[in-house]
Amino acid sequence: MEPDKKLIVNSDKDNLLDELISSIQSCEKFYFSVAFINFSGLQLLLDPLKEAEKHGIEGKVITSTYLNFTDAKALEKLKEFHNLDLKVFVAEKELGFHTKAYIFEYKDCYKVIIGSSNITQSALKSNIEWNIEIILKEDMFIKDIMREYDSLWNSSVIADDEFIRRYQDFLSSLEKLPDIRQIIYEKPEYIVANRMQKRAIENLEKLRFFGENKALVVAATGTGKTYMSAFDVKKLRPKRLLFVVHREEILKKAKETFELLLPNENISFGLFTGNYKEKEATYLFATNFMISSYIEEFKKDEFDYIVIDEAHHATSSTYQKILHYFEPNFMLGMTGTPERADNSNIYDIFDNNVALEVRLHDALDDELVIPFHYFGITDIDEVDLSDINIDNFAEITKRLKVNERVDFIINKMIFYSYDGSKRKGLGFCASIDHAEYMAKEFNNRGFSSVSLVGGDSPEQRENYIQRLENDNDRLEFIFTVDIFNEGVDIPSVNTVLMLRPTNSPIIFIQQLGRGLRKHENKSFLTVLDFIGNHNKTFLIALALNGRKYYDKESLKIAVSTNFANIPGVTHIQMDKISQERILEQIDQENFNSMKYLKEEYFEFKKRNHGRTPYYLCDYLTFDGAPDPLKFSDKEKTYTHFIAKVEKNEHLKNLLLNEEFEGTLQELSSMLPLKRIHEFVILRFLLKKEDITLDQAKTETLKFINDVDDDTLLHAFENLSQFYYDRIQKKNKPKLVTFNDNILHKTSLFSNLLDNEEYRKFIEDVLTYGIFRYEREYGDKYYGIPHFKLYEQYQMKDAALLSNYRKTYSAFRGSGLLVNGNDYFLFIDLHKEAEIKESINYNDQFIDEQHFQWETPNNTAQNSDRGKNIIFNQARDTHLHLFVRKYREIDKKTEPYIYIGKGSTIEYHGEKPITVKMELEHEIPPRLYMELTKKV
Structure with a gap:
């Protein structure tokens, strides 16, 4: 038999994890010999190992103590499998242990994988690894391998409870030693900007070059926004800086970051809070309340550069006072949750200049947050949600309060375990009653837990968070409803339990995000989602897919392949029942029907604090929000859709103006933009009567790296209806005219813009089009034809x-x-x-x-x-x-x-x-x- 050979590398096409899973499931026996086993990698193999145990497939595993990289927790977990024998090669200084071999025995052949991968999440999924797979019948080569394996097996010791306990004690003693790497890292000359920070700084420089004096950065908590602002300040060197945020503890950390990056610069750093009044400092870090209270003691142009951290609070009265008083050369807003601005659009405050927007999948791709291991688990049969509305939380709570379900959740929680020395978990529940029930039942079963709801005091909330983060406190779980969805930072959380039916991709992503903050004591987050039989289970797929602009087929492929497109070592795994249930629902759902679109719209409205989202830009604020162009396509304009579903007579009356409705239809028909030029030109004309080709070039270069003259000229011609047929010219409003190389506003367009309400809706379409283009195409110049691959x-x-x-x-x-x-x-x-x-x-x-x-x-x-x-x-x-x-x-x-x-x-x-x-x-x-x- 000619051996069957192939190279296995971790790529978009496949990885070693997939090969190991399929091999464990199909073999008769297996033999592993790997230098290191981390729990991060072992957790990804737990389900196939459990299946092997169920079907009587026996295995042997050898690992080592070499360099102390193997986790004691991984050894403990392997010992739980009755079909496995586990031994450890105790490495000595003179004798290292480097094997990475996976051997699978079949009825009539062997499969041998030998290469570079240990059992860690990175080695199995994302590292640059080479592993050679050979399939062949038993011959001298196989006999040599098995002889060597047996020799190693006989040279290794049994990993019994006593061995693991001593090994764990040894590892714990090492943790008390000083970490030399951390000392080196904290020297400022070793701190360099990550990819996100570099992109943000480049975009800030470009905006300033074109005369803009405000910008917003949107990125999740823990992605390094404060460092990014410090890098930008270090480059710009303002004479005086004001850094504003609402909490003193955030200010202190920000001040420390700036001091670290700007040492020996003859700059004084000071706090201006309830406890400190160091107002003469060159770089001043102030709470919004304190600076607004003493604002007249500062000149309007006192500060060259102002940073507004947690900028979603910028609509409050104290922030508004600051924003309207000071006149800096540049103002930077930073937020992870733009959706929390309750009274006005956060983007408007910063002149719609978004220097960078980093959503969940971007953050995973850039390794700004830790990866997660998501396990979608079919809920127990005793919980039947098939015949109720998932917004009926009282009835859902009643059906979820089942003791058997608590036992099931705990069994799964113990099986999948967690990363770190102490379990630190958040459980998201359907209601206050459900959260209190879960805390009580977990306590009854020996897992120290509390419930925390909106009515609890800030002091109580802070106390529970501190207890959860404290390794020496017994508290393991906080059960809650929605209060941790956004804006709460608990870096060391290593477990998230999704215990309620998912009725919103937005909520799902917010809850998932609570555990993704980087922390020295965890390398991944464990997410257990208990998936019931309710009729909106497919919403989980929308949330995990990470592509706002989905279609039915791409969604089905994503589900059937366990979301193979997810970046890095993040792992998504659904059991077969959940997977089939979701695929069936996707098949049955018509994502373009008015019924579905109305449901999607009203769910979004609920997440928008119950406020009607009158504008397309409202959808930019939430990660996981629906695509509003689906609503727009249904009724030709988004405004028409809102007027219809909300039965809004005022909007219906506005749309009676044929020129206004025609203009909205004309602009909406261009969405989503495939090139940005036309909308940049029209947005310029909101404030000007005309625009030259040179002005258009300058404006367009604010958004893309290069502009060719022919495309600009073509955009002018296109806007002027040069290429419309006779019927189009008759039915479509003419917004501009083109002569003498200048584009002029028509009186029709000017008259519409003179009406404040018409203007807002027109400006919204233009702004949304530009934002969405930037998100999908970036600032790259694609030439002529202007095509982006795979768009x-x-x-x-x-x-x-x-x-x-x-x-x-x-x-x-x-x-x-x-x-x-x-x-x-x-x-x-x-x-x-x-x-x-x-x-x-x-x-x-x-x-x-x-x-x-x-x-x-x-x-x-x-x-x-x-x-x-x-x-x-x-x-x-x-x-x-x-x-x-x-x-x-x-x-x-x-x-x-x-x-x-x-x-x-x-x-x-x-x-x-x-x-x-x-x-x-x-x-x-x-x-x-x-x-x-x-x-």
């Missing part, structure tokens, strides 16, 4: 983005559209939406690098067009490929995905020609799976 496009977008200078309405209807040397291929992989098995095998992916396409039926090889396609490289023809899986889903036309350019390498046939193309860019594994996998 979504409609057929008409190709005309706009290639600066097509003819009527756009003619640029549709065929699978092949042409603009000069640019050929745009629009391809449906499944030709009939309703019959998903119907695939045109002439248009298909051959693999990640090659695609087969059939030309339109009338294309001959000897025609000019045929030659341009089959000899595209020689004839300098650019073949741009756009693909979609289905033409329609739930009666809504699906967008295409741009997969880049292709070059013809083979062809055959006549009218049509079948060509094989090599893609310029290999398709990312996740997208390839999404486009080719059937769920």
Whole structure:
């Protein structure tokens, strides 16, 4: 038998963890020999090991004490499995232990994986590792390996309770020694900005270069916003700085950070609070209450640079007093929770200049927060939520208060365990009654717990938090409802229990975020979600997917692959019942129906403190918020949707103005933006009567790194309706005119903007479009045509983005559209939406690098067009490929995905020609799976 060999590396395509899981589940026996086993890696293997135990699959595991990297907790957990024998090679100074081998015995062959990976979360999922897998029948090679394994086994000691206890005591003694690495790290010359901080500082510099004097940074707690502000201040060197926040303890930490990064700079640092009055300090750190109380003792231009930390409080009266009084050269707002501004839009306060926005998936990708291990667990049969409204918390509470469920939760909690020496958990409950019940039942079972609800005093809250964080306090759990959803920082939390039905992706993400703060005593967060049979279980998938702009197919792929697209070593695992239940619900739900959209809208309104979200920009404030363009698409404008679902007569009356409604429809039809130029130009015209090409270039460069003159000119022409057909010109309002290289506002546009209410809605659409473009496209210049790889496009977008200078309405209807040397291929992989098995095998992916396409039926090889396609490289023809899986889903036309350019390498046939193309860019594994996998 020729051995079957492959290289296993951790990549988007696969990783060692997946290979180990499938091998443990399918083998008859297994043998591991690894130098290190951390609990972070072992937890990811607990379920397959439990399945192996259930099916009588026996295993042997050897690990070592080499360099003291193996966790005693991991050894304890391995000992719980009755099908495993565990030994430890006790390493000596002269003799190291470096093996990383995984051997699986099958009925008629062996699988051997040897390489570089130990059992840690990083080695199994994300580190650069090389592991060679060989499958072959028993031969001398296998006999040599098993002989060596047996020799190691005989040289190792049994990991009994006494051995583990002594090893744990030894590790504990090491923790009392000083950490030399930490001492080095705290020297300022060793502190460098992380990726998030560098991006923020670059964007702040760009905004200041273009004359802006305010900016906002949105990033989760623990991602380093204070360090970022200190780096920016260090670079800018203001003469006087004011740092404002509402709590003295935050101020003290901020002051320490600035002192650390700015030593020996002849700068004095001082506090201005209830306890300190060091107002003469060069860099002053003040509470909002104190600075607003003494504000007249300072000159208006006293400070060159002002930092407003926790800027979501900036709508309060004390902050407003500060913001309106001082006139700094630059003001920076920082927040992790922009949604908490209750009275006005936090973005408006900082002139809608967002220097950086880091949401959960971004923070995971940039390693600004710790990874989480999420386990979706099917709830017990005794809890039936299938026939009730998930907003009926009284009835839900009644059904969740089941003693058997408490026992089930505790069993799972013990099985999956936690990272660290003490369990520090938050349990999110359905109601106050439920939280009190859970605390009582946990206490009855020996797990010290308390309930904490909105009515408890701040002192009580602070006391419980301190107790939970204290390693010497017995308290293990705080059960709560919503009070820890946002703005509460408990860095050492290592366990989160989701004990209520998920009825909002926003709430889910906020609760998950409570445990993601980095802390020296944890390397990951354990999340246990007890998933019931209620009819909105699929909302969990929306929250975990991390892509606001989802469709049914991509969501199903994400669920069926356990969210393989999640960044880094974060691990998401759902049991089969939960997975199938969610997939079934996604299949049954019509995400485009008015019924679903209304439910989604009113759920968001509830999260928006019950206030009507009149503006698109309201949706920018919440991580996990729905996509408001779905509402807009349903009724042509978002304002029309709100007027309808809220039965708002005032809005209906506003929309009776045909010019106003027509303008909203025109602007809304451009969303989501595929290039930013038009909206930047129109936003400039909100305050000016006209704009030149040079002014437009300056404004656009605030958002993207480069601007070409032809695209700007094309944007001017496009706004002036140069490429509209006769019907479009008749029915669409004309907002601008173009002559003498200047774009002028029309009187129609000016009159609309003179009306304050009309202006707010128009400005909102423009601002939202720009914000969303920045979030999806960043500041990169994409050239002409202006296509970003793997973004979504409609057929008409190709005309706009290639600066097509003819009527756009003619640029549709065929699978092949042409603009000069640019050929745009629009391809449906499944030709009939309703019959998903119907695939045109002439248009298909051959693999990640090659695609087969059939030309339109009338294309001959000897025609000019045929030659341009089959000899595209020689004839300098650019073949741009756009693909979609289905033409329609739930009666809504699906967008295409741009997969880049292709070059013809083979062809055959006549009218049509079948060509094989090599893609310029290999398709990312996740997208390839999404486009080719059937769920």
